[in-house]
Amino acid sequence: EIVLTQSPATLSLSPGERATLSCRASQSVSTYLAWYQQKPGQAPRLLIYAASNRATGIPARFSGSGSGTDFTLTISSLEPEDFAVYFCQQRNTGWTFGQGTRVDI
Amino acid sequence: QMQLVESGGGVVQPGRSLGLSCVASGFTFSGYAMHWVRQTPGKGPEWVAVISSDGSFTDFADSVKGRITISRDNSKNTLSLQLNSLKTEDTAIYYCARAFFSSNSYWFDPWGRGTLVTVSS
Numbered sequence: 001e002i003v004l005t006q007s008p009a010t011l012s013l014s015p016g017e018r019a020t021l022s023c024r025a026s027q028s029v030s031t032y033l034a035w036y037q038q039k040p041g042q043a044p045r046l047l048i049y050a051a052s053n054r055a056t057g058i059p060a061r062f063s064g065s066g067s068g069t070d071f072t073l074t075i076s077s078l079e080p081e082d083f084a085v086y087f088c089q090q091r092n093t094g095w096t097f098g099q100g101t102r103v104d105i
Numbered sequence: 106q107m108q109l110v111e112s113g114g115g116v117v118q119p120g121r122s123l124g125l126s127c128v129a130s131g132f133t134f135s136g137y138a139m140h141w142v143r144q145t146p147g148k149g150p151e152w153v154a155v156i157s158s159d160g161s162f163t164d165f166a167d168s169v170k171g172r173i174t175i176s177r178d179n180s181k182n183t184l185s186l187q188l189n190s191l192k193t194e195d196t197a198i199y200y201c202a203r204a205f206f207s208s209n210s211y212w213f214d215p216w217g218r219g220t221l222v223t224v225s226s
Binding site for chain 1: 109140148149150151152200205207208209210211212213214215216217218219
């Protein structure tokens, strides 16, 4: 099973700041990686798929990069609604998720 | 607007069974594979099962293989999951999600809001 390790576990930032979230895979997943946002009591929402493609309706401040084993989700300037938990997910072999990064104020 | 609404969760004793449902709207349900994904609070999600658009193919996570059944009724836009021989470690929020195909692979989009299953004596 491919294990995804996200870091940091918690990121404490202020609105307007840049957020950089990391996801590392235990073996190469090529670019078969997605990022999801989850707010309390809500369904997870697809943000980025295939490492760098924004899903429909996702603002341009969200961007993804990376390939192989190292991936990054960047939020260029945090808006109040961006404070949430973010998960990465791979689809190279099976489907597995990371443990999440919480972006806090 | 695409929507998935799960139901059927509750408190169940270990060893018993429970059935979950997911009703889809806002897209052509019969054209998409569908997944179940579960999540224990404070942890990352765990993929549970997938069913093809016509129901002819299914696959399951090793942690639940042999204990669950996934099915669908395309005439009713409904996805189902039957959980048998439940264990305390099956306690989680269960989400249904559509398989979205792009860039040569499948992703989960959208998700429902989930239904909570608690396995406890």
